Each structure stands twice: as C-alpha cells, then as structure tokens.
Amino acid sequence: MTLLSSLGRASRSAPLASKLLLLGTLSGGSIVAYADANEEANKKEEHKKKKVVVLGTGWAGISFLKDLDITSYDVQVVSPQNYFAFTPLLPSVTCGTVEARSIVESVRNITKKKNGEIELWEADCFKIDHVNQKVHCRPVFKDDPEASQEFSLGYDYLIVAVGAQVNTFGTPGVLENCHFLKEVEDAQRIRRGVIDCFEKAILPGLTEEQRRRKLHFVIVGGGPTGVEFAAELHDFIIEDITKIYPSVKELVKITLIQSGDHILNTFDERISSFAEQKFTRDGIDVQTGMRVMSVTDKDITVKVKSSGELVSIPHGLILWSTGVGTRPVISDFMEQVGQGGRRAVATNEWLQVTGCENVYAVGDCASIAQRKILGDIANIFKAADADNSGTLTMEELEGVVDDIIVRYPQVELYLKSKHMRHINDLLADSEGNARKEVDIEAFKLALSEADSQMKTLPATAQVAAQQGAYLAKCFNRMEQCKELPEGPKRFRTGGHHQFRPFQYA
Amino acid sequence: MTLLSSLGRASRSAPLASKLLLLGTLSGGSIVAYADANEEANKKEEHKKKKVVVLGTGWAGISFLKDLDITSYDVQVVSPQNYFAFTPLLPSVTCGTVEARSIVESVRNITKKKNGEIELWEADCFKIDHVNQKVHCRPVFKDDPEASQEFSLGYDYLIVAVGAQVNTFGTPGVLENCHFLKEVEDAQRIRRGVIDCFEKAILPGLTEEQRRRKLHFVIVGGGPTGVEFAAELHDFIIEDITKIYPSVKELVKITLIQSGDHILNTFDERISSFAEQKFTRDGIDVQTGMRVMSVTDKDITVKVKSSGELVSIPHGLILWSTGVGTRPVISDFMEQVGQGGRRAVATNEWLQVTGCENVYAVGDCASIAQRKILGDIANIFKAADADNSGTLTMEELEGVVDDIIVRYPQVELYLKSKHMRHINDLLADSEGNARKEVDIEAFKLALSEADSQMKTLPATAQVAAQQGAYLAKCFNRMEQCKELPEGPKRFRTGGHHQFRPFQYA
CATH class of the missing domain: 3.50.50.60 (FAD/NAD(P)-binding domain)
Structure with a gap:
C-alpha cells in the first residue's frame, strides 16, 4: 500500500507517458499498472472540464x-x-x-x-x-x-x-447605531428591535419625553427599501402594535429623511409624488433636503441643506438605507x-x-461600461463602405444596421427618443428628405448624440438575475458559439463577436 | 396646582373621612373639593382591588x-x-x-x-x-x-x-461549550449549529479525523429532552442532511451519554427499553453509567462509573439536558x-x-411539601371521635373519611397499592375481619405506611399548567370561598380549609 500510495502521489504531478513508464518499471504486475493508468486517463478526462x-x-x-x-x-x-x-x-x-x-x-x-x-x-x-x-x-x-x-x-x-455592502458615506456612528436591510438576519433584528422599542416605552419610570424617543422610528434614505420599510412599519403599528400597546400609541412617530428633494427620485415623478402624498396622509413625516452628519445611540444629527442649520433628533430605532457601497x-x-x-x-x-x-x-x-458609438464611427463607416467609395449608400448601411443596433443599444434608444423608426431617418438632410448617400462627416453628425442615451443599470435584483441567466446561457453554448459566433460584427477587427451582448429587458 | 397635588399625595395614605375634612378645610371652593373627593373615592374603589x-x-x-x-x-x-x-x-x-x-x-x-x-x-x-x-x-x-x-x-x-434554569452540576466548560434546550432561541441556535457542523466538515483541507469530530453529535442526559432530540436529529440527518451533504454522510455519529443505567429511567421500564432498542437499531450510540467530568470546545471527558476510567471523546456539538437547577x-x-x-x-x-x-x-x-398524615393522626382521631369515647366507630370514621382522602391524597394511593377500596379495610383485624371500633393505636398502625406513597411531582409542562389553572380558580373564588369554604376539615384547628388542595391529574 505504501508503494501504491506514494505512486499515486507521484503520478499527480508527472505527465501521463512518463507515469506509465514509471509504473511499468516499479509495479512488477501489469494489472496494477493498467488499473492505475486507466484511473489517470479518467482523471485527465475529468480535468478537461x-x-x-x-x-x-x-x-x-x-x-x-x-x-x-x-x-x-x-x-x-x-x-x-x-x-x-x-x-x-x-x-x-x-x-x-x-x-x-x-x-x-x-x-x-x-x-x-x-x-x-x-x-x-x-x-x-x-x-x-x-x-x-x-x-x-x-x-x-x-x-x-x-x-x-x-x-x-x-x-x-x-x-x-x-x-x-452598506454605504455609510463615512458618517460617524452609523455602523454602531443603525439597522440595515440587506440580509434576512437584518430583517429579523429590525423586527425584534421595533417590538423592543415598544417594550421599553411602556416600562415604569420613564418620562414622556423618553417614551417618545423610544417610539420615534427614523428611516434614512428615500429609495425603494426605505420607502417600503416606512410603509410596512406604519401598517404594522396601526394594525397590530397599537392593539398590543394601546397606552403608548399616541407617542409613535415615523420620520423619513431624504437628502434629495423628493423620495423615490429615481422613479417616475408621478410615483414619487404619490408616495409623498400617501405618507403625508398617513402621518409619516418626510424630511427632504437633509444630510445626516452623525448618529449616536440616542440622537441623529442632520444638516438642513438649504440653511446649513444642524438639528438633533432623538430616535428609538434607525434604518439606514442610502444605497450601495x-x-x-x-x-x-x-x-x-x-x-x-x-x-x-x-x-x-x-x-x-x-x-x-x-x-x-x-x-x-459590477457596472457595464457601454461602448460609445462615436469612438468607433470610423471603423463602422469603413466596414459598411463595401465598395470603398468614401460614401455610404442606403443599401450599404442596411448591411450593418442590425449589427449597430445590437452592439450599440443606445442607438435604438436615441431613435426612440427622436420618435424615429429607422436609422435612415437619422440620415435625412436638413429638410427631412431621405438621402441616397452620406459621407463620414454626415454619418458622424447623425449619430453624434446617440451616446447620450447610455444608462447605468440600477443595482436591483432584476438586473442581477438577468445577468446571471445571460451568463449561464453563454457558458452553455461556449463551444458552439466559438464555431458559429452569434454576436454582432466586430467593426474594428473583423469577424463576429462570440455572443450577443447582455441587454436588460 | 401645587396645593392640589400635594393634597393628592397626602390623601393616598389618609383614610377617606379625614381626607374629606382636610379638603373642606383647605380647598376654599366646594366644587374643587367635591370633584377631588369624588376622584379620590374612585381611586379608593380602584385600590380595593x-x-x-x-x-x-x-x-x-x-x-x-x-x-x-x-x-x-x-x-x-x-x-x-x-x-x-x-x-x-x-x-x-x-x-x-x-x-x-x-x-x-x-x-x-x-x-x-x-x-x-x-x-x-x-x-x-x-x-x-x-x-x-x-x-x-x-x-x-x-x-x-x-x-x-x-x-x-x-x-x-x-x-x-x-x-x-439549566443545571450544569458545576461541570467545567459546560456553560461555554454546550447547547441547552430551554428556550426557543436555544432551539434555533442548535438548528444552525447542526448545519454549521456539516458546512465545516465539507471544507477543503480537513483531515478525516477532523471531519469525524465535526460530525459527532453528543447528547448528555437520557431524559425526555435528550432522547427526543437524539431521535429528531437522527431522522433529520437520515432524511434531509445526507441528501444535501452526501460526501460526508458516512462520518456522522450520534452518542447519548447517560449517568444512570438506562435512558428514560423515570418512565416505565418498557418505554425505557423500547427506546434503547430503537436507538441501537438506528445506530445511535447509547453510553450508560458515564459521568461527564469536563467539556472543552473539542472534547468531552467522561468517567466510566464502573471502572473509574477517564475517556475523552471528540465532539462537534453537545446538547446538555441533565435536569433543572x-x-x-x-x-x-x-x-x-x-x-x-x-x-x-x-x-x-x-x-x-x-x-x-x-x-x-x-x-x-416549586415543589409541594405534602403533609404527612402520621403527624396529624392524634388530631384526626380527636376530631373524628365525636362522642369523645376514645375509640372510633365505623360511623364516626365515615364522618371524616372524605376529608382525610382530600387532605392526604397519599392515603388513596396507599389503598390502591394495597388493592383496597375503602379506609375501613385498613382497619380490619389481623384475620381480615371488619372491626366495629378502633382505638388510636390501631388507627395509627393502620395508616403508618400511607405516607410512603407521597410523591414529588415531576418538573413538567403538564404539572405547571395544572397548577396555574388551579390557582386561577382559587383566586376567582377567593371571596366566595372565604364565606363558604370548600376545602376539607381542618383537623387541628377546626373549621374548613378555604379551598380543596391542588391535585395533579
């Protein structure tokens, strides 16, 4: 056994041929040598993966x-x-x-x-x-x-x-004194924390001011997480908590602090103002234009952006949800x-x-650094100009338009923003008439603003899930697409990209 | 306000009449005095509770x-x-x-x-x-x-x-290195702990010995908690865990350490040996006659009671369930x-x-210190001997027998253990013939062994729940039973007990 196992150890680092030789020399029995060689072959097979x-x-x-x-x-x-x-x-x-x-x-x-x-x-x-x-x-x-x-x-x-990870923007006291909402354990901790605030508030011997402090729930950040938590907390307090702790229900307060001028400001304005109005009706205090300067176990200090004034607000529990780090x-x-x-x-x-x-x-x-079409415009023109005439006919353009749309999705968004249907429309002359041919300058000019439509994808579950699924699809067809690339034309180097680029739907 | 509030303070300790007088003297306005007196009266009412x-x-x-x-x-x-x-x-x-x-x-x-x-x-x-x-x-x-x-x-x-609370019997290392099972959080911690053992055991770079250690689950104490946990753990491992961590399923071991000779030794012997046989079939290692000497994060040291030998057993997780402190x-x-x-x-x-x-x-x-009938025998005899004749007729005995049974439940148990139906049977003469009268010596002799049937109630949920419900019943009829006591005769002092004593059913 000692011989065989030392053999096993040796064989892992030596190439297959020399190993077989070694085995032939040492083993003294062809069966052992055969078995071992076979095993190694399997391992090789395995390692191809x-x-x-x-x-x-x-x-x-x-x-x-x-x-x-x-x-x-x-x-x-x-x-x-x-x-x-x-x-x-x-x-x-x-x-x-x-x-x-x-x-x-x-x-x-x-x-x-x-x-x-x-x-x-x-x-x-x-x-x-x-x-x-x-x-x-x-x-x-x-x-x-x-x-x-x-x-x-x-x-x-x-x-x-x-x-x-959580982004505290270096604000002192946040890590020690705030709750976050990234993991399941965070959510469970908050649940227990909210109940604890009520249990503390009803204890004997507290002043009313102290009871109010315990029951002041502060949310920092008016993004979807903060807004959803505020809404859930409000419903929870109205529907459940006040029945269980009726003696202190009048002392409860929820405040949402937002640095920008509106909550949900990455969403459509109608959504944003609906949320603000609903919160006002519900008695949730939305404080916009505030920057948090520091947090202690008792107070949160904010700066009113417009006046520079510092305000210290007592709190019972803070949820910090200001974006990702x-x-x-x-x-x-x-x-x-x-x-x-x-x-x-x-x-x-x-x-x-x-x-x-x-x-x-x-x-x-991660964040996708989208390729600007303007940087590639000369290569695109050259690739499209099949007869090398220095101008593009509409037929020549037609030959590359699908590749352009796939490779530079901002072009499609740009067309949409201009209410256009086809790239040809971009190349119309100043009077709106279709042209038969364009030169490189006109081509460049037509696409000069397309890159303004490039957008960073939000840090959401939807984007992440689509990216994971996209990548799996690529990996599943890695060999196949090496032979038959399915991506758009490579305008600079020729040939095609192996895969279509990721697109968030 | 100062006057009124100091009044309020004073009135809490003074009787109602003098308070009214005091108010009349000091208040200077009858309306205030009336209002306050009324409030005080309400408070009094409240304080009657x-x-x-x-x-x-x-x-x-x-x-x-x-x-x-x-x-x-x-x-x-x-x-x-x-x-x-x-x-x-x-x-x-x-x-x-x-x-x-x-x-x-x-x-x-x-x-x-x-x-x-x-x-x-x-x-x-x-x-x-x-x-x-x-x-x-x-x-x-x-x-x-x-x-x-x-x-x-x-x-x-x-x-x-x-x-x-948990009883460690002062064994070193138990509090630091063992799990307990008294609270919901304990149970959740154990659940996570069991999974952690598997997650640790499959990590790269561990020796097989280390993997075995991680997957050795030890239960100290063969009472109902320990036995139920061992059984649950076994099922969990067989049904769920081995599917999720198939690579280490052969390394798992469950050991139950019991200081006595049998597990579940407070139960009927048939239950005890059924459990032992089932565990043996399931591959749970039941070690009886062992005393735990100390515990570290890696090992548990036990003493084999019969030989005095010390054995050190590596463990991944220990549940300590050896009774209450x-x-x-x-x-x-x-x-x-x-x-x-x-x-x-x-x-x-x-x-x-x-x-x-x-x-x-x-x-x-808590633990009920049952009253011994032998200590009260003279008083019982005296109370029963209605005609003060120095002997009890069967009729005289009949007059107190129900009270005896209620007050000293051990008597009923004793009768049962002797396969007797009635207390009279105890008083039969040596040939088994009923007697017409007994003197105190014969009475004492007849009941001399009844107290051996006194039992301590087990520390279980059932006993606790029945005691709580019993006590609520007593409190709900506190006033009513003061007037009309429902308990058995007080043999020593005369009259009746307010309530029937607690009896575990």
Missing part, C-alpha cells in the same frame, strides 16, 4: 448556477451564506407580513444537478489573484481554528457576484486591474471585466 | 393569567420574555420539523381581557422582599440606560412562576424564608409558600 469558480449566491450567482449546464464545467461556489434570500421581500419580514422562512431557500437545493455536483463552501473570498487565476478564501467559522483555515481555488473562469475584496481587485477608485467593477457588454477576459462580474458589484 | 404580581410567563404563569378573572384584581406581570413557548415541541424546532413561529404566542395576546388590562413588563425579578411585600425588577434591555432602570412593585399576592432569585428567596439549600421552593398543597401565605409558587421553581 473547465474550472468555474462562482463568488456569491445572491441573485446573480444563483441565477447563473441554476441555469448552468455543468456537463463541461467543474463548478465551485464560495459564499458566506448557504441560503438564497428573496431580498425584495425583506421589508415585509421586518414587520412579520412575510415569514423569514418563506423567503429563503437552501443554495444546495437550488443548485442540485442531475449530472454532477456543484461544490459549495461557506466562506468569504478575501482576495482575487487574477494573474495566477486563483481566489483566496476564508471559511466563515471564525471561532473554530480547524474550520477557519484559509484555502485557495484555481479557476479557468471566475464569476464575481459578491454584491455590494463597495466590498473590500472588490476594491482590492479593481486596484489590481487598473480600475482603482471606482464603486463597481467595470465590464464590457458581455459582462467580462475590462482587461480580464476570463473574469466576469455581475450584479451589484 | 388586590394587587397581584406574577413572575414569569411559562406554563404556570400563563395558565394562571389565562384563567384569572381580573374583575377584582390589579394584575402586573414581570417576565424576561413577552412570548409564551410551547416547550414540549422545542426538540422538533432544533431540526426544523416544527417552525419556531408555530410554537410561540405573544403573552399580550394570550392575556388580553375584556374587562381590563394586565400590565406586562419585560424584566427580570432579581429580588423578592416578602417582608415588605415587594419585588425588585430590572428590565432586560441592558444596553439602554434609560430602559434599564430598576423598579419595584408592591403586591398583595405574589405568584412566583419563574421556572428553573435553581434560579438565583429563588435561592435568595428561599434563604429569606428559612428554606436555604433546597432546589425548589416548598409550598403547601394550596401552593402557598411555607410561611408566606400570600406568596404562591408554581411550576418548575
């Missing part, structure tokens, strides 16, 4: 894993959580409208495959080493020395889907790839990290 | 509160938890068979009354001052200075239903009332604490 490492099991990671065909991939997942949470329902968990149990599902259940196993480790990736194609990880079990040994995983493809592992990775100082990893439209083709970034930790 | 303070909202406390008619009581409840848990289902929560949510209910919901309000404070009582009829309490919100001010409550009647507030109270050194507060059969008639103790923190 490309190694895919996925970081994170949020919306993006899970939808990738769910849709991925693992026949030709060896998949390893690193995530600090072994469950997936349906995050848009978190505000409802804070008040018990929805049970925490109902919005979580075991990742191992979701990623169960018929034709193999996805390995999942409950760990944090703390370093992406893209030069050596490795990620370095630390299990989440900090208090168990045996189970907190760091480990590293090599990859052929890396999917970075670690999400974002960058995880340290992502900041570090961006430094490595020359993207230092950004909030999210820049990728191309195929979700590949700029400069690292085999690293993909999806979800809240 | 006896103050009942209940400590604890477990089985005993809740069943008392649920059944209590609060028309004539002013009820205040002090409990560290604002919810009631259906504790017999805790082992099922550890493995997700039952959701935590399904076994808890808000105390405020349970105790909602149509004709008034029960006040509940989330606090711990840390001192019972029975001389001054006060309890001293500390809110559970330790990190909030405003909401952690100690307060005290006066009472006319005190119901002590604080339950018991005394809470500090109870130890302190027992010292005050001359019961120092006991495990539980001794009460009479009416659940009144020996020596403090207006303090009742129920549930796991």
Whole structure:
C-alpha cells in the first residue's frame, strides 16, 4: 500500500507517458499498472472540464448556477451564506407580513444537478489573484481554528457576484447605531428591535419625553427599501402594535429623511409624488433636503441643506438605507486591474471585466461600461463602405444596421427618443428628405448624440438575475458559439463577436 | 396646582373621612373639593382591588393569567420574555420539523381581557422582599440606560412562576461549550449549529479525523429532552442532511451519554427499553453509567462509573439536558424564608409558600411539601371521635373519611397499592375481619405506611399548567370561598380549609 500510495502521489504531478513508464518499471504486475493508468486517463478526462469558480449566491450567482449546464464545467461556489434570500421581500419580514422562512431557500437545493455536483463552501473570498487565476478564501467559522483555515481555488473562469455592502458615506456612528436591510438576519433584528422599542416605552419610570424617543422610528434614505420599510412599519403599528400597546400609541412617530428633494427620485415623478402624498396622509413625516452628519445611540444629527442649520433628533430605532457601497475584496481587485477608485467593477457588454477576459462580474458589484458609438464611427463607416467609395449608400448601411443596433443599444434608444423608426431617418438632410448617400462627416453628425442615451443599470435584483441567466446561457453554448459566433460584427477587427451582448429587458 | 397635588399625595395614605375634612378645610371652593373627593373615592374603589404580581410567563404563569378573572384584581406581570413557548415541541424546532413561529404566542395576546388590562413588563425579578411585600425588577434591555432602570412593585399576592434554569452540576466548560434546550432561541441556535457542523466538515483541507469530530453529535442526559432530540436529529440527518451533504454522510455519529443505567429511567421500564432498542437499531450510540467530568470546545471527558476510567471523546456539538437547577432569585428567596439549600421552593398543597401565605409558587421553581398524615393522626382521631369515647366507630370514621382522602391524597394511593377500596379495610383485624371500633393505636398502625406513597411531582409542562389553572380558580373564588369554604376539615384547628388542595391529574 505504501508503494501504491506514494505512486499515486507521484503520478499527480508527472505527465501521463512518463507515469506509465514509471509504473511499468516499479509495479512488477501489469494489472496494477493498467488499473492505475486507466484511473489517470479518467482523471485527465475529468480535468478537461473547465474550472468555474462562482463568488456569491445572491441573485446573480444563483441565477447563473441554476441555469448552468455543468456537463463541461467543474463548478465551485464560495459564499458566506448557504441560503438564497428573496431580498425584495425583506421589508415585509421586518414587520412579520412575510415569514423569514418563506423567503429563503437552501443554495444546495437550488443548485442540485442531475449530472454532477456543484461544490459549495461557506466562506468569504478575501482576495482575487487574477494573474495566477486563483481566489483566496476564508471559511466563515471564525471561532473554530480547524474550520477557519484559509484555502485557495484555481479557476479557468471566475464569476464575481459578491454584491455590494452598506454605504455609510463615512458618517460617524452609523455602523454602531443603525439597522440595515440587506440580509434576512437584518430583517429579523429590525423586527425584534421595533417590538423592543415598544417594550421599553411602556416600562415604569420613564418620562414622556423618553417614551417618545423610544417610539420615534427614523428611516434614512428615500429609495425603494426605505420607502417600503416606512410603509410596512406604519401598517404594522396601526394594525397590530397599537392593539398590543394601546397606552403608548399616541407617542409613535415615523420620520423619513431624504437628502434629495423628493423620495423615490429615481422613479417616475408621478410615483414619487404619490408616495409623498400617501405618507403625508398617513402621518409619516418626510424630511427632504437633509444630510445626516452623525448618529449616536440616542440622537441623529442632520444638516438642513438649504440653511446649513444642524438639528438633533432623538430616535428609538434607525434604518439606514442610502444605497450601495463597495466590498473590500472588490476594491482590492479593481486596484489590481487598473480600475482603482471606482464603486463597481467595470465590464464590457458581455459582462467580462475590462482587461480580464476570463473574469466576469455581475450584479451589484459590477457596472457595464457601454461602448460609445462615436469612438468607433470610423471603423463602422469603413466596414459598411463595401465598395470603398468614401460614401455610404442606403443599401450599404442596411448591411450593418442590425449589427449597430445590437452592439450599440443606445442607438435604438436615441431613435426612440427622436420618435424615429429607422436609422435612415437619422440620415435625412436638413429638410427631412431621405438621402441616397452620406459621407463620414454626415454619418458622424447623425449619430453624434446617440451616446447620450447610455444608462447605468440600477443595482436591483432584476438586473442581477438577468445577468446571471445571460451568463449561464453563454457558458452553455461556449463551444458552439466559438464555431458559429452569434454576436454582432466586430467593426474594428473583423469577424463576429462570440455572443450577443447582455441587454436588460 | 401645587396645593392640589400635594393634597393628592397626602390623601393616598389618609383614610377617606379625614381626607374629606382636610379638603373642606383647605380647598376654599366646594366644587374643587367635591370633584377631588369624588376622584379620590374612585381611586379608593380602584385600590380595593388586590394587587397581584406574577413572575414569569411559562406554563404556570400563563395558565394562571389565562384563567384569572381580573374583575377584582390589579394584575402586573414581570417576565424576561413577552412570548409564551410551547416547550414540549422545542426538540422538533432544533431540526426544523416544527417552525419556531408555530410554537410561540405573544403573552399580550394570550392575556388580553375584556374587562381590563394586565400590565406586562419585560424584566427580570432579581429580588423578592416578602417582608415588605415587594419585588425588585430590572428590565432586560441592558444596553439602554434609560430602559434599564430598576423598579419595584408592591403586591398583595405574589405568584412566583419563574421556572428553573439549566443545571450544569458545576461541570467545567459546560456553560461555554454546550447547547441547552430551554428556550426557543436555544432551539434555533442548535438548528444552525447542526448545519454549521456539516458546512465545516465539507471544507477543503480537513483531515478525516477532523471531519469525524465535526460530525459527532453528543447528547448528555437520557431524559425526555435528550432522547427526543437524539431521535429528531437522527431522522433529520437520515432524511434531509445526507441528501444535501452526501460526501460526508458516512462520518456522522450520534452518542447519548447517560449517568444512570438506562435512558428514560423515570418512565416505565418498557418505554425505557423500547427506546434503547430503537436507538441501537438506528445506530445511535447509547453510553450508560458515564459521568461527564469536563467539556472543552473539542472534547468531552467522561468517567466510566464502573471502572473509574477517564475517556475523552471528540465532539462537534453537545446538547446538555441533565435536569433543572435553581434560579438565583429563588435561592435568595428561599434563604429569606428559612428554606436555604433546597432546589425548589416548598409550598403547601394550596401552593402557598411555607410561611408566606400570600406568596404562591408554581411550576418548575416549586415543589409541594405534602403533609404527612402520621403527624396529624392524634388530631384526626380527636376530631373524628365525636362522642369523645376514645375509640372510633365505623360511623364516626365515615364522618371524616372524605376529608382525610382530600387532605392526604397519599392515603388513596396507599389503598390502591394495597388493592383496597375503602379506609375501613385498613382497619380490619389481623384475620381480615371488619372491626366495629378502633382505638388510636390501631388507627395509627393502620395508616403508618400511607405516607410512603407521597410523591414529588415531576418538573413538567403538564404539572405547571395544572397548577396555574388551579390557582386561577382559587383566586376567582377567593371571596366566595372565604364565606363558604370548600376545602376539607381542618383537623387541628377546626373549621374548613378555604379551598380543596391542588391535585395533579
């Protein structure tokens, strides 16, 4: 056994041919040699599978894993959580409208495959080493020395889907004194926290001022999370709490603090003002144009933007929901790839990290850097000008228009914004008449404002889920599309892109 | 206002008549005086209500509160938890068979009354001052200075239903390294802990020995809690876990350590051996005759009682369920009332604490000190001997037999154990013939072994719930039974007891 096992060890690092030779020499029995060689061959077969490492099991990671065909991939997942949470329902968990149990599902259940196993480790990736194609990880079990040994995983493809973290904007006291709403545990903590405020407020010996303080619920941030929480909290207090703690129901107050002029300001104005009016009717105090300066366990200090005045507001519980920040592992990775100082990893439209083709970034930790059409205009013109005449006929343009629309989705948005149906309309002369031919200057001029339609995608579950699913589709047809690329024309280098770019629907 | 309010303060301690006089003298205006007097009268009315303070909202406390008619009581409840848990289902929560949510209910919901309000404070009582009829309490919100001010409550009647705490028998390392199963949070922690063991065991880089250690689940204590947990854990592992973590299923082991010779040794022997056989078939390792000496985060050291040998067993998770211990507030109270050194507060059969008639103790923190019939035999004889003849005729005995049976339930048990139907049978002569009369010596002899049937009630939910309900019934008929006592004859002092004694059914 000692011989065989040392043999096994040796064979892992030596190439197959020399191994067989070695076996022939040492083993003294052809059967053993044959068996071992066969095993090695299987291993080789196994190793042909490309190694895919996925970081994170949020919306993006899970939808990738769910849709991925693992026949030709060896998949390893690193995530600090072994469950997936349906995050848009978190505000409802804070008040018990929805049970925490109902919005979580075991990742191992979701990623169960018929034709193999996805390995999942409950760990944090703390370093992406893209030069050596490795990620370095630390299990989440900090208090168990045996189970907190760091480990590293090599990859052929890396999917970075670690999400974002809370953004305190460096405001002092926020981390210590505020609740957040990113994880299921956060929601459960808030639920308990709200009840505690009432339990404290009815204790004997408190002044009315102290009771009012305990029952002042403050929400910082007028985005969807903050607004939904405020609404849930209001309903919870009206429908349930006042029946249970009737003696203090008059002392309850909900305040929503927003730095901008309106809540829900990334939404349509009608939605925003509907929400504001509803809140006013409900007695939720919406304070806009306020910036939070600091937070203590008792007070939150805000600056009125218009006057510069500082106001200190006593509170019982604060929810801080002001948008997303960058995880340290992502900041570090961006430094490595020359993207230092950004909030999210820049990728191309195929979700590949700029400069690292085999690293993909999806979800809240990533941001697509859309390609400007103006930078490529000369190449497009050249590729379209089939007869090399220096002008484009409408027929020549027709030959590339689909590729343009796919590659530069801002063009379609621009056409829509101008109420136009076809790119030809853009090339009409100053009197609106269709032209037969255009030169490069006219072509450039026609598209000069198209890039203004480029939009950053919001950091939402919908975007992340679509990106994960898109990426899985690409991975499932990786070989097929290498042979028969399905993407648009490469105007600069010729040929076609392997895949159509990601588009948020 | 100063005058009136100081008046208000004064009037609380002065009798009504003198108050009215005082008001007439000082107020200078009859309307004010009238209004105030009326208010005071109302207050008096209010104050006629006896103050009942209940400590604890477990089985005993809740069943008392649920059944209590609060028309004539002013009820205040002090409990560290604002919810009631259906504790017999805790082992099922550890493995997700039952959701935590399904076994808890808000105390405020349970105790909602149509004709008034029960006040509940989330606090711990840390001192019972029975001389001054006060309890001293500390809110559970330790990190909030405003909401952690100690307060005290006066009472006319005190119901002590604080339950018991975990008993480590002073074994080193138990508190730090073991799980317990008394609260809902414990069950949730165990559930997470079990999953963590599997997540740790599949991490890369562990030796097989380390993986086995993580997957060794140890239960200390072969009582109902330990046995139910072992069974739930076994089912959970077989049915769910091995599907999710198939790679390590062969390494899982469950061991149950019991200090006695059999598990479930307070139950019928058939139940005990059925459980042992079932566990053996299931591969649960039952180790009897072992005493735990110490516990660390990695190992549990046990002493084999028969040989004195010390064995160290590696573990991944330990459940410690070895019975109940005394809470500090109870130890302190027992010292005050001359019961120092006991495990539980001794009460009479009416659940009144020996020596403090207006303090009742129920549930796991209490234990009924049954009255021995032998100590009262002379008084019983005297009371029964209506014609003062020095002998009891069967007719005379008939006059007290019901009272004896109610007051000394051990007599009935003793009759049953002797397969007798009537107390007369006890008084038969040595040949088994009924006698017409007995003297005191014969009477004493006949009942001399009855007291051997006295039993301590087990520390179970059933006993606690029945005691709470019994006590509520007594409180609801307090006045009525003062007039018309419903209890058995008082053999020593004459008259009747106000209530029938508590009897566990």
